[in-house]
Amino acid sequence: MTTLIKGGNGFVPSVPLRIAVRGRGTDAMALLLTERGLVRGDADVVFHGRHAHPDGAVRLTRAEDGGDWLEIGLPAVGPDVARILVVGSTDRGALRDVPGLGVEAFAPDGTPVARYDVTDAAGETAMVLAELYRRAGGWKFRAVGQGWADGLEGLATDHGVHVAGAETPRAPAPQPPAPAVAPPAPVPAFAPPPAPAASGPGVPPPAPVPGFAPPPAAPAQVPGFAPPPAAPAPAPLTPAPFAPPAPVPPRSPAAPVPAAQAPYGAPAPVPPAPAAPVTPAQDDVWAYGPVFAPYVQTGRDNDVITVEGLPPGPVVVQLEVPDAGYTGLTVLDRRNKEQDDLVSSTEDHYFGRVLATVPAHGTLRFRLEAEGPWRVEVSPLASARRLTEQEGEFRGPDVLLHTGGVADLAIHYRGDDNLIVNVFELAGHDDHSALPDDENVVNEIGKRRETVPLTEGPLLVQFEMADGPWRARLKRVQPRSGPLFAGGAPANPWQAPAPADRGSWFPRGR
Secondary structure (H helix, E strand, O other): OEEEOOOOEEEEOOOEEEEEEEOOOOEEEEEEEOOOOOOOOHHHEEEOOEOEOOOOOEEEEEOOOOOEEEEEEHHHOOOOOOEEEEEEEOOOOOHHHOOOOEEEEEOOOOOEEEEEEOOOOOOOOEEEEEEEEEEOOEEEEEEEEEEEOOHHHHHHHHOOOOOOOOOOOOOOOOOOOOOOOOOOOOOOOOOOOOOOOOOOOOOOOOOOOOOOOOOOOOOOOOOOOOOOOOOOOOOOOOOOOOOOOOOOOOOEOOEOOOHHHOOOOOOOOOOOOOOOOOEOOEOOOOOOOOOOOOEEEEEEOOEEEEEOOOOOEEEEEEEEEOOOOOEEEEEEOOOOOEEEEEEEEOOOOEEEEEEEEEOOOOOEEEEEEOOOEEEEEEEEHHHOEEOOOOOEEEEOOEEEEEOOOOEEEEEEEOOOOEEEEEEEEOOOOOOOOOOOOOEEEEEEEOOEEEEEEEOOOOEEEEEEEEOOEEEEEEEOOOOOOOOOOOOOOOOOOOOOOOOOOOOOOOOOOO
16 A cells, blocks of 8 residues: 655556545545546535435445445546536635545555545635645545645635536645654554445435435436636647666565556557446446556666566556567576566567466566666556557557457457467456466457457456557447346446436535
8 A cells, every 4th residue: 555645646557546535524525637628517526415426437335334424436427527626615614623534546456555634724614635636547545635724615616616606716725844854653544444334225314414405306407507718728748768767675575666666668559449438338447356556667788677576366567678689578486497488579669468367476577678767667457558449559468358248359460470469257256366268369469450259348458579569449248238247346336326416505604
């Protein structure tokens, strides 16, 4: 787990996260924002008067102990959403009076992945505790701690919510400069997160948050949203230049090195694939294999890489060598004997994602042959890109996930060497420590177009060899015939109930 100080950030797995808002008497809320930092409409505000976003990607629940939880399915968040704010508020004085104020994020298996304890709250009554934002094809978690003295009305107005009777947008409450002191001492880990409050027929809904009006049975005219002010188009992002790596401190099993600390440039030269549309009939929640925070190491020239404290099972290993001559990556066993050849390439700029299996003792070791600086990232299967009906651009070997029904996989390969594609069918395979036998579906040389039939997901599609650029997309996708992982995780653990009626949910004078 990464414990952050104010302003700190780090990558989190692109999986459904459960976020606990800590602090007695604190009410949670989420705002889904575009690149402009504004909501698109009132549905982009999730609070106790509207417990879920219409697309089911964000849901608010209240646990039996009274704490609030935000369940955020990152793979299901729409492509127009650039940031998700995690907000805490109180109507019992000021936030400085709230004991234990903070926020903590958990992976689906209960593993804590990020935490922020607020230590400098003042007289404000509402605060953006943290935010999730897109970066380099994934998601990062930032500790924010920005408060608003005029409460939720000011916070909401500043993010494009039209509050009836509100005046011009208010500026955030001024914050005293943070003293130049060392980070706070580590706080003992919380116990595993409690189960969210039950919901459904026969179960009373959670108590409404004080200060919010519950939606009326026959809602009146919905308050309009002020049109967002015109803003110049953002300048295109330029990847950071490749920098010589700095020494990486040793990693202990209890303190994994977060991806955000790697002194390398952009993590991947491949642009992120557009997010696939999500509907209640077909979800893409991935529940196979363990989830953990990504491990990143950088270095230069030939080296031996050791990653300790990983859960046993298949993982994705991403390697980039910008100034490559020959690049080789081999798994070593406990006797330092070469076991599996993962990479053997003469590409001038090598980039690829390959599969490796963490043994039962939880230590993965590689022998890397490289010329110049390099970057290695080890991440869970759940972080791999999804295949969708929107064509994705790729380069080099890769690992992709298919979660829908029967479909055809269209491939356009533009390299000159061997193209090898394997498929792993995971339906009914309950052993997460090892993959089932694969089926080789493509083994050809040179530029070509291929269409491969895929069975119903969950499937792991491995492009074992694919030097050069290529494209892939799904065609003729059929609806799923059942849950994604029968007998395992539910088809969509964050599936939200039907949204509440929309009405005058944000009263004046909070």
